[in-house]
Amino acid sequence: MRARLTLFWRLMIKPLAREPVRTTLTILAVALGVAVVLAMDLAGHAATGSFHSSLETLSGEQNFEVTATGGVPENLVGKLVSLPYGWRITPRMEDFAVLAELKKTLPLIGLDLIAESNHPALNKSAAAPDEKKSAASAAFSLEHLSARESIWVGNSLGKRPGDKLQLFINDRSATYIVRGVYPDANGSECAIVMDIAAAQLALSRTGRVDRVYIRVPQTSGDTNVALDEWQRRAQRILPEGIQVRPAGASTNENRKMLAAFRWNLELLSYIALVVGAFLIYNTISVSVVRRRAEIGIARALGASRRQILGAFLGEAIFIGIAGALIGIPLGRLMASGAVKLMGVTVTALYVTSRPGEIAFTLWSAGLALIVGAGVTLLSAWSPAYEAAHVPPIEALARGRREFELRVTKTSRLGIALTLALVATAASRVPPMGGKPIFGYIAALLAVAAGGVFAIPAFVDFAMNAVSHPLQKFLGVEALLASRSLSGSLRRTSVLVAALCTAVAMMTAVGIMVGSFRQTVVAWMDSELPADLYLRPVGNPSADQHPTISPQLSDAITRLPGVRAVQRLRAYEISYQGLPATLGSMDLDNRQIDRTTDFLSGRSTESVLTELRGAHNVIVSEPFTYKHHVKAGDVQMYITITPANVA
Amino acid sequence: MALVELRNVIKDYVSDDQKVRALDGVSLCVAPGEVVALVGRSGCGKSTLLNLAGAMDFPTAGEVLIDGHSTSGTSDEQLTRLRRDKIGFVFQSFQLLHTLSAAENVELPLLLAGRSGARESAFDRLRAVGLDGLENRFPHQLSGGQMQRVAIARALVNAPKVLLADEPTGNLDTLTGNAILELLLRLTREQRTATLVATHSTEAAGIADVVITLRDGKIADLKRK
Numbered sequence: 001m002r003a004r005l006t007l008f009w010r011l012m013i014k015p016l017a018r019e020p021v022r023t024t025l026t027i028l029a030v031a032l033g034v035a036v037v038l039a040m041d042l043a044g045h046a047a048t049g050s051f052h053s054s055l056e057t058l059s060g061e062q063n064f065e066v067t068a069t070g071g072v073p074e075n076l077v078g079k080l081v082s083l084p085y086g087w088r089i090t091p092r093m094e095d096f097a098v099l100a101e102l103k104k105t106l107p108l109i110g111l112d113l114i115a116e117s118n119h120p121a122l123n124k125s126a127a128a129p130d131e132k133k134s135a136a137s138a139a140f141s142l143e144h145l146s147a148r149e150s151i152w153v154g155n156s157l158g159k160r161p162g163d164k165l166q167l168f169i170n171d172r173s174a175t176y177i178v179r180g181v182y183p184d185a186n187g188s189e190c191a192i193v194m195d196i197a198a199a200q201l202a203l204s205r206t207g208r209v210d211r212v213y214i215r216v217p218q219t220s221g222d223t224n225v226a227l228d229e230w231q232r233r234a235q236r237i238l239p240e241g242i243q244v245r246p247a248g249a250s251t252n253e254n255r256k257m258l259a260a261f262r263w264n265l266e267l268l269s270y271i272a273l274v275v276g277a278f279l280i281y282n283t284i285s286v287s288v289v290r291r292r293a294e295i296g297i298a299r300a301l302g303a304s305r306r307q308i309l310g311a312f313l314g315e316a317i318f319i320g321i322a323g324a325l326i327g328i329p330l331g332r333l334m335a336s337g338a339v340k341l342m343g344v345t346v347t348a349l350y351v352t353s354r355p356g357e358i359a360f361t362l363w364s365a366g367l368a369l370i371v372g373a374g375v376t377l378l379s380a381w382s383p384a385y386e387a388a389h390v391p392p393i394e395a396l397a398r399g400r401r402e403f404e405l406r407v408t409k410t411s412r413l414g415i416a417l418t419l420a421l422v423a424t425a426a427s428r429v430p431p432m433g434g435k436p437i438f439g440y441i442a443a444l445l446a447v448a449a450g451g452v453f454a455i456p457a458f459v460d461f462a463m464n465a466v467s468h469p470l471q472k473f474l475g476v477e478a479l480l481a482s483r484s485l486s487g488s489l490r491r492t493s494v495l496v497a498a499l500c501t502a503v504a505m506m507t508a509v510g511i512m513v514g515s516f517r518q519t520v521v522a523w524m525d526s527e528l529p530a531d532l533y534l535r536p537v538g539n540p541s542a543d544q545h546p547t548i549s550p551q552l553s554d555a556i557t558r559l560p561g562v563r564a565v566q567r568l569r570a571y572e573i574s575y576q577g578l579p580a581t582l583g584s585m586d587l588d589n590r591q592i593d594r595t596t597d598f599l600s601g602r603s604t605e606s607v608l609t610e611l612r613g614a615h616n617v618i619v620s621e622p623f624t625y626k627h628h629v630k631a632g633d634v635q636m637y638i639t640i641t642p643a644n645v646a
Numbered sequence: 647m648a649l650v651e652l653r654n655v656i657k658d659y660v661s662d663d664q665k666v667r668a669l670d671g672v673s674l675c676v677a678p679g680e681v682v683a684l685v686g687r688s689g690c691g692k693s694t695l696l697n698l699a700g701a702m703d704f705p706t707a708g709e710v711l712i713d714g715h716s717t718s719g720t721s722d723e724q725l726t727r728l729r730r731d732k733i734g735f736v737f738q739s740f741q742l743l744h745t746l747s748a749a750e751n752v753e754l755p756l757l758l759a760g761r762s763g764a765r766e767s768a769f770d771r772l773r774a775v776g777l778d779g780l781e782n783r784f785p786h787q788l789s790g791g792q793m794q795r796v797a798i799a800r801a802l803v804n805a806p807k808v809l810l811a812d813e814p815t816g817n818l819d820t821l822t823g824n825a826i827l828e829l830l831l832r833l834t835r836e837q838r839t840a841t842l843v844a845t846h847s848t849e850a851a852g853i854a855d856v857v858i859t860l861r862d863g864k865i866a867d868l869k870r871k
Binding site for chain 2: 307
């Protein structure tokens with residue numbers, strides 16, 4: 001073993017030090033690949049893993065949540081409380097408030113503080129010891145609990161009991177008094193808590209609550225069966241349009257919705273690793289080519305194929321581990337930046353999310369190490385195998401391998417064409433389990449067709465075509481360069497394939513982003529034909545729909561020079577286990593030009609005519625793909641009482 | 647008993663879709679302590695014969711026996727073992743690994759075989775070829791003659807039964823070449839190896855016990871001293 005390690009050190013590792021630039025670049029490429037994959041994984045978990053709404057975080061252990069589009073009528077809370085089942089019923093209000101001084105949006109939670117005066121958020125005062133007594137007494141003063149200006153905040157806000165805070169809630173601004181501070185460092189989100197009645201007033205949603213939690217008594221026997229029965233019982237009692245779901249269902253829905261987002265991000269991150277893999281392939285190939293004579297000598301002196309294979313794979317693993325060891329801390333650093341960016345994207349496109357802690361564990365570090373070493377091993381396999389299997393007398397006389405590649409290029413073109421056809425067929429297969437598995441297979445086949453089988457012929461053809469013109473214009477050096485490229489066809493082809501992949505990725509991402517931007521611009525032009533857009537202050541988010549009072553809208557309508565005001569309202573709903581946004585607008589406003597493009601090709605007017613006063617909805621194109629609906633399908637049942645529409 | 651025996655060996659190569667016969671019915675024996683010189687023009691089959699005798703290639707027909715073991719029908723693993731344990735090579739252009747020192751080059755066959763005491767054996771061999779004190783020099787710090795001595799030390803470090811030398815003086819001046827030939831002859835006698843030397847040099851042929859002239863892959867002449 002010692003003899004082998006000595007040999008490995010002398011023949012494989014020491015030569016790496018003699019080419020510091022190439023070795024450093026290769027190790028850095030692996031490091032970057034590992035870092036990006038690790039960062040995306042860690043950031044993905046952190047940015048999309050924390051969907052426990054503040055409500056859930058502060059609600060403790062519950063069994064079910066009762067929700068309805070536009071809110072649950074308050075009288076149902078009383079109905080549920082009066083049932084003889086021993087259920088614990090806890091109503092909640094949930095929205096967002098903006099801190100005027102910081103322009104920071106925080107969740108606003110309305111709790112029944114009188115019923116829940118033992119709630120941890122109110123008990124765990126974060127005040128200093130000498131202030132604790134007075135703070136606690138302030139927190140539990142009945143008068144303060146129900147006062148409409150009383151709020152409780154997380155200690156990360158840096159406020160103390162008695163401090164005043166100006167908040168924007170929807171289109172109103174008011175000053176509130178901090179009555180207590182709760183610790184929010186350990187998993188709890190910093191939120192603004194107020195009494196439920198005060199929250200209803202602040203949000204102009206009197207008469208309804210956003211969510212009702214039910215906790216059922218503990219039963220013996222099969223807990224799941226018992227819970228199903230309790231859920232059925234609750235659903236029977238409640239009117240249509242009111243939904244009873246297991247507590248935390250919205251968290252699961254959000255996770256499900258973001259699964260594709262994370263999946264795509266992770267796949268994109270693997271491209272960085274693929275680039276590293278190409279560099280590894282190139283490094284090991286160059287190493288094999290340059291050491292061909294050494295391989296021949298070693299084989300003549302008694303080195304076995306296994307020893308040669310092991311030596312080159314060992315070199316690759318050394319590079320992989322060195323790259324991973326640099327990549328792991330780099331990835332952890334990058335994750336901190338990535339989690340912020342991803343959090344912003346998730347909030348803007350999907351759902352309000354507070355990034356969780358980055359869970360950097362020994363397991364994630366080990367996995368990154370395995371990924372780094374594994375990728376280098378895979379990419380080094382082909383040149384290492386070639387090195388091991390070249391007969392010693394051929395190793396001492398190079399060139400045959402290139403010749404083999406040259407003479408088989410026509411048949412390789414045939415294989416490339418076949419693979420391209422199979423890839424085209426695979427790209428037409430629909431997704432499996434929501435994932436375009438055959439799409440990935442098509443991409444791999446296309447890469448194999450182009451990169452492995454077609455590129456050598458293309459490179460050879462291109463080099464032959466340009467070598468003489470190049471010589472004419474640039475001299476004999478250009479001829480030598482072009483001949484050298486076609487002379488080492490295998491290596492040149494790999495590099496061309498790597499560049500092709502990189503350019504293809506850049507083009508694909510460019511088209512994707514460009515197309516997305518164009519879609520947004522086209523959509524805004526057709527759907528939002530306004531000169532000014534008004535929304536309450538605060539960070540915009542896909543699932544936040546703060547309201548503006550109708551009086552304000554009327555006042556704006558009366559302003560001179562205002563031709564028309566279009567009012568929009570949106571709610572978050574759950575459809576087929578996934579979150580969706582239900583929007584509504586004033587269709588009778590004739591002052592507004594509407595030129596919506598519909599997939600059916602029908603005119604805007606005829607579609608909107610059907611929409612007026614009937615049980616019809618328009619769904620977006622992504623909605624049709626996600627839920628497999630088409631025009632004419634009857635699948636949706638939504639109940640919104642007129643009183644609920646703000 | 648012959649350590650190297652070729653029995654009616656034929657070796658064909660395919661080049662540009664055409665079959666080229668490199669050896670055509672060659673038979674010869676090399677006994678322990680005997681030096682056989684292979685002479686002839688370039689392309690007459692000398693190197694091909696050495697490759698077959700060194701278990702680096704298989705004959706198309708006929709049989710090659712090394713210390714009684716036939717190379718035909720054996721696995722690559724067995725051929726590797728044969729080369730490692732029984733054969734030493736000396737190449738025309740020395741074929742030293744430029745990244746290794748003289749001692750490390752000589753150690754190489756022993757390390758590949760996983761044997762212990764490689765460093766001491768290498769120093770002993772270098773002393774035997776007259777390179778005492780130059781063990782830690784790298785090939786580029788040695789003269790042509792010194793490099794060939796290192797190559798000979800490396801070829802003999804694992805005490806092979808067969809020593810194959812392909813133009814061992816081809817890159818050396820006459821004086822140095824003669825010294826190398828004397829060294830080869832001395833070591834062959836001392837270690838009782840069967841030595842096959844492919845050469846253009848008349849001096850090299852002069853030290854051999856048997857001189858075989860090859861022409862177009864056939865033995866055209868065989869002279870025994």
